[in-house]
Amino acid sequence: MPTRLAVLGATVLLAVSGCSEAAETAAPAPVAVPSTAVEPVAEVPAATAGGACALWDYDVIEKTIGVRFSVAASDQAGGTSTCVVQPDRQAWPDLSLSVVRTTTAGPEIFLGERVPAGAAKLTGLGRAAYRLNAKATAQHGPTVEIGWLSQAKQLRTLRFTFARGGADQAKVTAMNAKLLNLAKALNTTDG
Known part of the structure; x- marks a missing residue:
């Protein structure tokens, strides 16, 4: 300019x-x-970003958690694949997925050593699972994270981050249930 x-x-x-x-x-x-x-950006399917994005579809995400995303990016390091989706031209909210391709950890090791401090144990998802809610920071709103050990012996983590000022406690509580539903939908892709 x-x-x-x-x-x-x-x-x-x-x-x-x-x-x-x-x-x-x-x-x-x-x-x-x-x-x-600003010219509108054509929406490209999330799966075209590769990596863990291959597991996602914007319409399914919107139907499950009620938030529309239109941009996806992925990365791969060693045996871990990640994907982040966001609205066009905004940093938040965002939704990320990481998948560790394979692990020898069983449920006991997962719950004993892989779960972040302050997380709550979840049932009904994979072989073992947890949920962690974190407070807002100066840059973004609160986060909701669900991690699980899948039936296919993969470590998977879903994290939704609200935009700054974009969530009260009721919205965080509602996102806990919605994110769990999305995690269950992703869990069906286990081998």
């Missing part, structure tokens, strides 16, 4: 100062200024 303003300013200055008497009396030529309007 500063470059556009500099070009516009220089053009106006040259037109006003002029080198001849004719330039002083002639109106400056119109300058085309590019539009700063």
